[in-house]
């Protein structure tokens with residue numbers, strides 16, 4: 154259970170995950186990379202807009218980023234234990 | 237000498253720019269794009285320096301239009317001032333390393349230096365300089381600290397030799413640098429951070445947004461009315477009126493020049509709203525009726541922008557906006573439209589694509605009544621009870637959704653997913669707000685005024701040629717049949733082309749029933765924007781798209797007028813109509829969803 158990959162959109166509010174994989178093309182990876190979202194980064198979900206709106210995450214030691222639902226579904230994270 | 241300010245978005249570029257430049261600043265679009273950048277001149281050590289605020293960039297390997305423009309601009313600069321956010325060093329260094337690989341001198345400004353302390357961040361400057369091999373100056377743009385020192389390097393021309401790295405190699409390198417120069421002590425959530433997150437969560441963010449928007453409208457209204465009541469009106473009714481009456485008697489009423497500059501006198505007097513001369517109505521509309529609201533709108537917008545709240549609003553409404561083919565950020569032209577449609581039409585140009593610009597402009601002109609018109613709707617329709625005001629606005633909202641869904645479905649393309657950095661909330665810097673305001677007003681005057689004058693001239697000519705009479709005779713019967721309105725309403729609609737609030741006023745003496753009033757105020761909003769907006773749209777969209785947009789407006793106006801008239805006759809009719817509208821929205825919703833999915837694959 155703990156090591157299963159889930160998409161960013163399935164993370165619950167307040168949970169943290171480590172970015173492990175992108176289920177999208179090179180273009181998506183590049184875009185996210187420039188914003189500081191890349192493999193190995195720890196992110197925390199801050200909010201999940203109603204009606205399948207965008208989700209917002211906070212990247213550790215960096216900024217908050219809002220991501221459209223479709224894109225968020227392509228970002229896979231491994232759930233992190235609480236600290 | 238050309239100095240480029242480059243950096244990630246929200247690092248404080250605009251503040252640095254405002255601090256270094258005076259009033260000789262312009263904001264323009266990069267050739268052939270919707271990307272806007274700012275340019276300013278100043279003197280340093282007797283040299284003329286051209287400072288360019290390059291659009292915010294995360295990388296030189298462009299992922300969007302703004303970044304493409306930034307890469308283009310890089311070729312033209314003599315030196316880059318790379319502004320980085322000290323509280324977000326790792327990500328910011330990505331651009332810095334890329335810049336160092338380029339063939340241009342780089343000076344690094346480590347901005348937000350004041351914020352590092354209470355965020356528990358400690359950066360070893362000496363080591364950072366050693367690693368980057370270029371000057372690194374800590375700055376606080378908001379107070380101006382460090383900027384003078386930064387200017388000392390304006391003649392710095394050394395280009396250090398850095399190997400070109402792949403993106404992965406670069407992150408490894410950045411990792412080394414970060415480990416060597418930065419220390420972060422973990423801190424607990426501060427109250428401000430909590431607020432920042434509450435503005436993003438739906439259950440708290442939506443009420444906050446409603447409160448903020450309410451406040452925004454109150455303030456805009458207050459400032460706008462103040463400017464009109466205390467400055468614009470006294471000036472136009474006093475000295476300017478006297479001057480024009482003098483000119484009028486010099487030119488002789490009825491002469492060609494008199495018709496052109498002063499227009500028709502009403503009972504021997506100049507009437508700024510009805511004379512239609514270039515110097516009377518042509519000057520009055522942009523300066524007395526529109527400009528005050530533009531000033532107050534842009535003032536409040538600049539504050540909102542600088543406080544970091546707008547991206548939060550964009551996140552909250554992104555979902556809804558996507559349904560009509562737009563983005564969260566297109567909420568800005570929509571909000572602007574409620575004040576005055578002219579700046580809204582101008583703001584739509586900053587959207588991502590031509591498609592979004594078209595949809596946003598069309599939707600805005602169709603279903604958003606400006607402040608002046610809203611006030612009249614409230615006064616006139618509201619006299620019969622608040623519920624009727626609701627009918628008007630509910631109709632407009634439904635129109636907004638249906639037309640939006642249709643446009644989204646039928647126009648090729650779709651709007652891509654949102655990906656947006658949410659900056660921290662900050663107290664706006666007054667000087668920056670004022671400078672932004674100044675630039676926007678100058679822009680408005682330069683771009684809109686000539687077109688408003690042109691519009692007044694056109695209306696003038698059409699009156700003279702009897703075009704409007706012809707129109708009245710031609711569409712009068714259609715009016716009576718479809719909308720159930722007397723044909724006198726047409727003259728109000730024609731007036732509405734010039735000023736919607738006055739057009740509403742012309743409805744007052746017609747003794748319309750409340751239903752007729754609701755119908756006429758609704759179509760008065762939909763059918764066309766006022767001439768000023770119309771001409772700005774024409775300029776922004778181009779002839780072909782303007783014709784398309786106008787087509788949508790007319791079709792929508794006729795359809796809505798007819799439905800409101802015939803569909804809302806009996807209880808039975810109302811139920812059927814509401815039900816069909818509901819079904820229509822559901823179907824369109826599904827269709828656009830399917831289209832989106834299809835295009836995503």
Ligand SMILES: Nc1nc2c(ncn2[C@@H]2O[C@H](COP(=O)(O)OP(=O)(O)OP(=O)(O)O)[C@@H](O)[C@H]2O)c(=O)[nH]1
Pocket residue numbers: 243244245246247248249250251252291292347348349350351375376377378379542543544662663664665
């Ligand atoms: N505390 C602090 N705040 C700053 C500093 N510099 C800028 N700010 C604030 O940071 C926010 C963003 O600054 P901007 O100048 O708008 O950022 P920008 O880089 O021009 O952003 P874009 O226009 O989006 O590219 C504003 O609210 C500024 O007041 C600084 O040195 N210290």
